[in-house]
Amino acid sequence: MAVTEPVAPAVVKPTTTNDPQSIADQIKAKYPDAVESLSAQGIVIRRDRLPDVARFLRDSPALSFDYLNNLTSVDYPDRFEVVYHLSSISRGGAPIALKVNVNRENPTVSSLVPVYRGADFQEREVYDMMGIRFAGHPNLRRILMWEGFEGYPLRKNYHEPYYEEEHKPFGTRWDQGHHVIAEDRNPWHDNVQYPPDLDATTYKPPRDEIRTAGIENVSVTKLRTDKIVLNIGPQHPSTHGVLRLKTTIDGETIVAVEPVLGYLHRNHEKIGERNTFLQNMPYTDRLDYFTSMANNHAYAIAVEKLMGVKVPERAEYIRVIMVELTRVIAHMSLLGFLYNDLGAFYTPLLYGLEERELVLDLFESVAGSRMMCNYMRFGGVARDLPEGWLDRCQYLVDERLPRVLDEMGNYLIGNEVFRARTKNVGILPRDLAINYSTAGPVLRGSGVKYDVRRAEPYSIYDRFDFDIPVGTNGDVYDRFMMRFWETQQSLRILKQALKQIPAGEIMTGKKNYQVRVPKGEAYGRGENPKGELGFYLVSDGSPNPYRYHVRAPSFINLGTLNEMAVGHKIADLIVILGSYDVVMGEVDR
Amino acid sequence: MSYGLGVLRGMGITMRRVVKTYLGDFRHLGRPLDPKEFSRRQSVRGDGIITVQYPEEKLPVPENFRFVPFLVYEPTLDENGKPKVDAKTGKEEIGYERCTACGICAKVCPPQCIWIVRATTPEGKPRPQAAEFYIDIDVCMNCGYCAEYCPFDAIKMDHDYQLANYERHVSHIYDVKMLMKSTTYHAKLHPTDWAREQQESKAKEAAKAKKQAVAS
Numbered sequence: 001m002a003v004t005e006p007v008a009p010a011v012v013k014p015t016t017t018n019d020p021q022s023i024a025d026q027i028k029a030k031y032p033d034a035v036e037s038l039s040a041q042g043i044v045i046r047r048d049r050l051p052d053v054a055r056f057l058r059d060s061p062a063l064s065f066d067y068l069n070n071l072t073s074v075d076y077p078d079r080f081e082v083v084y085h086l087s088s089i090s091r092g093g094a095p096i097a098l099k100v101n102v103n104r105e106n107p108t109v110s111s112l113v114p115v116y117r118g119a120d121f122q123e124r125e126v127y128d129m130m131g132i133r134f135a136g137h138p139n140l141r142r143i144l145m146w147e148g149f150e151g152y153p154l155r156k157n158y159h160e161p162y163y164e165e166e167h168k169p170f171g172t173r174w175d176q177g178h179h180v181i182a183e184d185r186n187p188w189h190d191n192v193q194y195p196p197d198l199d200a201t202t203y204k205p206p207r208d209e210i211r212t213a214g215i216e217n218v219s220v221t222k223l224r225t226d227k228i229v230l231n232i233g234p235q236h237p238s239t240h241g242v243l244r245l246k247t248t249i250d251g252e253t254i255v256a257v258e259p260v261l262g263y264l265h266r267n268h269e270k271i272g273e274r275n276t277f278l279q280n281m282p283y284t285d286r287l288d289y290f291t292s293m294a295n296n297h298a299y300a301i302a303v304e305k306l307m308g309v310k311v312p313e314r315a316e317y318i319r320v321i322m323v324e325l326t327r328v329i330a331h332m333s334l335l336g337f338l339y340n341d342l343g344a345f346y347t348p349l350l351y352g353l354e355e356r357e358l359v360l361d362l363f364e365s366v367a368g369s370r371m372m373c374n375y376m377r378f379g380g381v382a383r384d385l386p387e388g389w390l391d392r393c394q395y396l397v398d399e400r401l402p403r404v405l406d407e408m409g410n411y412l413i414g415n416e417v418f419r420a421r422t423k424n425v426g427i428l429p430r431d432l433a434i435n436y437s438t439a440g441p442v443l444r445g446s447g448v449k450y451d452v453r454r455a456e457p458y459s460i461y462d463r464f465d466f467d468i469p470v471g472t473n474g475d476v477y478d479r480f481m482m483r484f485w486e487t488q489q490s491l492r493i494l495k496q497a498l499k500q501i502p503a504g505e506i507m508t509g510k511k512n513y514q515v516r517v518p519k520g521e522a523y524g525r526g527e528n529p530k531g532e533l534g535f536y537l538v539s540d541g542s543p544n545p546y547r548y549h550v551r552a553p554s555f556i557n558l559g560t561l562n563e564m565a566v567g568h569k570i571a572d573l574i575v576i577l578g579s580y581d582v583v584m585g586e587v588d589r
Numbered sequence: 590m591s592y593g594l595g596v597l598r599g600m601g602i603t604m605r606r607v608v609k610t611y612l613g614d615f616r617h618l619g620r621p622l623d624p625k626e627f628s629r630r631q632s633v634r635g636d637g638i639i640t641v642q643y644p645e646e647k648l649p650v651p652e653n654f655r656f657v658p659f660l661v662y663e664p665t666l667d668e669n670g671k672p673k674v675d676a677k678t679g680k681e682e683i684g685y686e687r688c689t690a691c692g693i694c695a696k697v698c699p700p701q702c703i704w705i706v707r708a709t710t711p712e713g714k715p716r717p718q719a720a721e722f723y724i725d726i727d728v729c730m731n732c733g734y735c736a737e738y739c740p741f742d743a744i745k746m747d748h749d750y751q752l753a754n755y756e757r758h759v760s761h762i763y764d765v766k767m768l769m770k771s772t773t774y775h776a777k778l779h780p781t782d783w784a785r786e787q788q789e790s791k792a793k794e795a796a797k798a799k800k801q802a803v804a805s
Contacts, residue, residue, distance in 0.1 A: 170701050174692035177704030179723035179762055279699035282732035347603060358633050365651035368746065374732045382737065383653060386781075392633050400633060411602040414595030513697040513738040 018093040026063065030056050041521045042083065042097030047109060050100050054115045057086060057098075064088045067450075068112070068437045069095045070523065070534050070551040071122035073102075073130045075156050080107050080132055083536065085523055085551075089434055089448060092455035095523060102132055111137035118437025121559045129154035129269070144262040144588060148203060153267050160270060167544045168275055227255055230570070234263045238341055238574045241584030245561075247573065254573055257565045259558050264588035272548035277303055277515050277539075280548065282374040287533075287550060288586040289371055290330050293322040293363065294528045296376040301458055302524025302535035303378050306517050309508050315380040316460045317501040321393065322363070322375065323526070324490040324497070328401060329356040330529035331441075331483040331490075334581045335408055338480055341578035342421055348412060355404050362393060378515055380507030390498065397494045405487055413484065422477040426564040426576035429474060436560045439553045440531025441482035442580060446474030452527040459526075463500075464493045479579040486529075514543060530554050530581055550589055554582040613637035652779055655733040655746035657726050658694075660719075660768040661775050662686045672773055681771040687743035689717035694735035694744050702728035703735065722765045727757055742786055748778050 024038045027045075034049040045053050057065040070085040080102040087095040100109055111134035112119040123134045124143040131152035134140055142149065151158050162182055164170050172180075230247045233239040242263035248256040268287065272280050284299045285292035297319055304311065311319070333356050336349030360370040366385055367375035375382050412418065428438070433446035443450055451468045453461040469485035471478030519541040525534035531553025538547035557580050565573045614637065617626070630637050631648060641648055664672035664681035672681040695703040706721035736746045747770075754760045776783040 164701075168701055169696040169698070173698075173701055173703060174695040174705050175707050177695065177706055177723070178721065179704040179725065181725075181758060181762070182728075275699060278697065278734075282699050282730055282734075351606070354639060357639070358635075361631075361633075365653060368651075368653040368655035368733055369731065372731070382733075386651070386653065396633050407602060411599045415599050416592055416595050419595075511738065513693060513734070 018087070018091070018096055020096055023057075023063065023096060026060070027053055027056065030060075036101070042099045044099045044101060047100050047102065050098075051110045051112065051115060053098070054084070054086075054112055058115055064090060065096070066090075066434055068116035068118045068122075069525070069532065070536060070549075071112070071119055071126065072536055072547075072549040072551075073126045073132055073154075074538055074547045075130060075154065077156075079103060080130065082109050082126065082132060084112070085534070085536070087455070089450050092450075094456050097521075097523065107132040108135055109133075110135050111140075113137055116437065117432075117435050118556060118559060121556060122437075125555075128152075129267075131155065144265045146262065148198065150198075153270055158270075160267065166274070167542075168279060232570075232573070234260075239577065240337075240582050241587075243577075243582065243584055243587070245573070245577070247570070249570060252569045254565050254568055254570065257562050257573065259561055261555075261558075262588055264584045266589070268550060268589040269548050272550075273545055275545075276543045277378070277517050277545060278513060280545070281376065282372065285372040285374055286585055287552065287589065288528065288530060288554065288583045290333070290583055291326045291529050292371055292373045293326045293367075293375060294526060295533060296373060297323050297459070298524060298526035298528065298533040299535050300376040300378055301526055302522050302537050303515075303517060305522035305524045306520050306537060306539055307378060307515070308518075309379040311380055311459075312505040312508055313502050314384075314504040315506045317497050318381050318385065318506065319376060320459055320461070320464075321494060321497050321501070322373075324494045325359050325362065325393075327490045327529045328487050328494070329359045330581070331487045332356065332401075332405065332408065334483050335412060335480070337581070338422075338476075338575070338578045339412065339418070341574045342418060348408070351404070351408060351411070355401060358396060358400070362389065362396070365389060377507065377511075379509055380505070384506050390501070393494075394498055397491060397498060402491055405484070405491070409484060413481070419477065421572075421575060422475065422480060422579075424473065424475050425568060425572050426476045426579060427474050428560055428564055432560070432563060433474060436556075436563070438531070438557050438560055440528065440557070441479055441486065442531065442557050442560070444468065445471035445479035445482045447471055452525055452532050456525070458524075461493075464496050466490075466492050476575055476579040483581075517541075517543075517545075525551070528553055530583065530586070531557060550586075552586040552589060554580065554584075555587045555589070558582060558587060610637055650748050650750075652781055654748050655736070656731050656750045657729055657747050657752065657763075658724060658735050658744050658768070659747045659770045660686065660688050660722065660765070661743055661745055662769050662771055664771045664773065672771065681773060683769065683771075686718060686769065687741050688719050688722065689741055689743070690715075690719040690722075691717075691740070693738055693740065697734045697738050699732055699734065700728045700730050702726070702730075719765060722768060724763045724768060725761065726752065726763055727761050742782075745775055745779065745782070 020038060020040065020043055024035050024043050027043070028035050031049055031052060034046055034053050036044040036046055038044070057063050065086040065088050067087050067089050068084065069087055070083075072083050074081045074083065082100045082102060084098040085095040086098060087093065102109055109132060111123055113123065114136070120137075120139070121143060123137055124140060126132050127134060127140055128142040128144050129152060141147065145153070153160065164172070227248050227250050230249055231244060232247055233244040234242040239245065244260040244263070246258045246260055247254055268283065271283060275283065281296060281299060284295040287295050332352040333349070336352035339348040340346065363373055364370045366383060366389060367373040428442065428446045430447045433443050433448055438446075447470050449468050449470050452458070454468055466489045469482060469489065471482055517539045519539055521538045523534055523536045525532050532551065533553055534551030536547070536549040536551065537545050540546040561577065564576050568576065613630075627646070629635055630639060663684045665684040667673050674680070675682050690705055690707040692705055695705050702725040704721070704723040704725075705719050708716040708718040708720035710716050731746070733746050735744045
């Protein structure tokens with residue numbers, strides 16, 4: 001049934017072609033004036049040459065950097081820097097970093113949306129958070145903050161409500177820490193910034209015009225009816241959180257749909273820059289709260305890249321076991337959740353959640369908390385496994401989970417109503433999936449064999465024997481099946497890991513609350529159940545990260561919603577959205 | 590393939606689950622569950638009804654469970670080596686507080702919910718004890734860093750998760766009085782951790798005795 005081919009384990013693909021020097025040379029050969037400077041941190045490109053260079057990198061067959069992993073910006077005292085991480089789907093390997101310097105007075109860069117459509121949401125985020133304009137962007141509006149918001153929150157000179165000090169720990173807490181309730185110290189209305197000419201009582205947001213992307217391609221109805229805009233959400237049970245879908249419909253057919261984000265926005269990245277490196281760990285739990293162990297892992301990888309610490313064997317195995325258990329429960333829950341979106345209320349979902357409950361019990365007994373695990377540390381994990389833990393896990397992995405997964409397969413996959421509702425619905429073709437920077441099951445469901453665990457093997461994933469399943473059509477059915485197959489593969493990894501786990505240390509060096517992170521930059525990533533979760537960190541040698549950026553898979557995956565939903569009925573939109581498995585904690589950050 | 594077979598098979602699985610769920614309950618007809626059966630149902634080998642009738646029934650929490658920190662004090666001991674209990678409050682008398690007000694917990698705390706005032710001697714010099722110690726439990730995110738990084742084992746994570754109140758400005762700001770709990774309580778909650786502490790203090794004393802013996 002599974003459309004998989006075996007992949008030989010322990011293949012570390014040659015990454016020589018991802019070497020910045022050789023890439024810079026090839027860019028120089030084509031555009032002699034394009035490269036400003038080059039370092040291990042990335043290739044700095046001249047601002048006006050950026051679209052040419054990006055197009056060259058994407059289209060040149062030798063390079064074929066067809067995937068934009070991450071797009072963000074850094075606020076330096078003298079300039080802004082826009083950072084692009086690119087990689088090649090076919091070649092794999094670590095992404096390369098392209099950088100563009102932008103002056104502070106008039107920060108404008110050419111948009112990369114014509115080259116990589118995945119840049120759409122990410123450029124809007126950069127514009128929203130740091131005020132860098134992208135010339136040629138089709139829809140450059142705020143994405144997380146509301147229209148009419150004054151200021152750019154991720155600029156270093158922006159102070160949020162309840163602002164106390166630049167960095168934690170705050171001086172008021174220790175030695176003379178007389179407790180003050182936050183509202184008493186800083187009534188919230190004192191620190192909200194409005195434009196000078198704005199009267200909040202009479203303000204009306206500008207009417208945004210209806211987006212009719214691709215409308216001419218849709219053959220709808222012969223009746224002459226008006227198009228209307230229907231808001232689904234933000235308070236709606238089928239939107240998986242506080243997501244609003246501005247849907248333009250003609251009759252019941254979707255003409256355009258635009259996700260409106262930001263209802264759960266708390267500026268995770270600004271909080272992250274106030275925190276010390278260690279203090280960020282529990283905050284990463286709250287990104288995608290279904291998969292906190294995997295979030296911890298990706299963040300630990302990024303910081304360990306900067307610190308250069310090696311993780312002890314046992315800790316590596318514990319980490320892999322935790323992350324794969326997370327993947328199993330996240331995917332098994334989704335199998336049920338998608339049925340929920342189809343109208344089969346709760347029964348399949350509860351079958352998935354019952355197993356999730358048992359795995360959460362395992363997490364609780366080792367990490368202390370069911371969902372907010374905060375379990376990994378730089379150079380290891382927080383606690384060793386308690387007695388009997390491995391036996392419980394072994395039973396789950398060997399007997400219970402495979403049994404229930406098989407049962408759920410029999411229960412759900414063969415259902416004719418399900419097949420009719422999901423096959424050929426919400427198709428995302430292969431080339432679009434790559435161009436839109438989708439990740440995880442959405443990308444692989446469209447037939448792209450790309451998994452960070454294989455493309456850039458991290459931790460100890462090169463030791464395990466597992467396949468990367470891929471879909472064929474890229475429809476909802478395939479994305480559903482991806483979850484099913486990936487759970488099977490995760491169970492395979494778990495079986496091997498439980499067999500091989502050695503005794504020994506769980507932490508390199510002594511536990512230290514003051515983590516020394518050397519100066520530098522790193523982009524660390526891990527394959528989360530939702531896709532590639534990346535952390536881009538800039539350290540200036542101080543205890544706090546200078547820049548802390550999260551590449552959230554759910555957020556970037558959502559960019560394809562319009563592409564998938566146009567032409568379908570409203571009921572299908574709910575299913576299509578369900579097949580992403582979005583978690584708003586991560587989308588809005 | 591005949592259409593509808595998949596739906597029917599799915600319904601068969603649901604039916605089987607229904608029967609399996611209540612099968613175990615027939616044996617308990619009219620009687621409350623015994624604790625052994627209750628914990629079996631909640632374990633990885635469990636089946637049947639998994640629902641817990643909270644608050645009549647409660648799940649036991651594991652030792653590592655963390656919910657809002659508390660401070661640890663050593664109680665004064667009577668002549669039998671048992672902790673003295675204050676008749677008025679029913680609490681064990683405070684012998685000495687482990688906390689030295691070093692401030693590591695306040696510095697490592699991610700949401701910065703710990704506030705410490707260090708005690709001073711009458712001459713105004715700092716003394717290793719907390720004069721005031723506040724935890725704003727509305728701000729606390731239960732990450733457990735304070736307990737993890739405390740070098741004196743003076744702050745530990747509690748297991749009591751029922752903290753609802755009618756207001757938050759007074760009763761949710763825990764001060765030293767509310768935070769201080771005796772080692773008896775700590776040992777009950779964290780037996781493994783307590784055993785490690787005992788072992789470490791014994792090793793320390795042995796090393797000290799050895800050193801003294803060498804010196805004399």
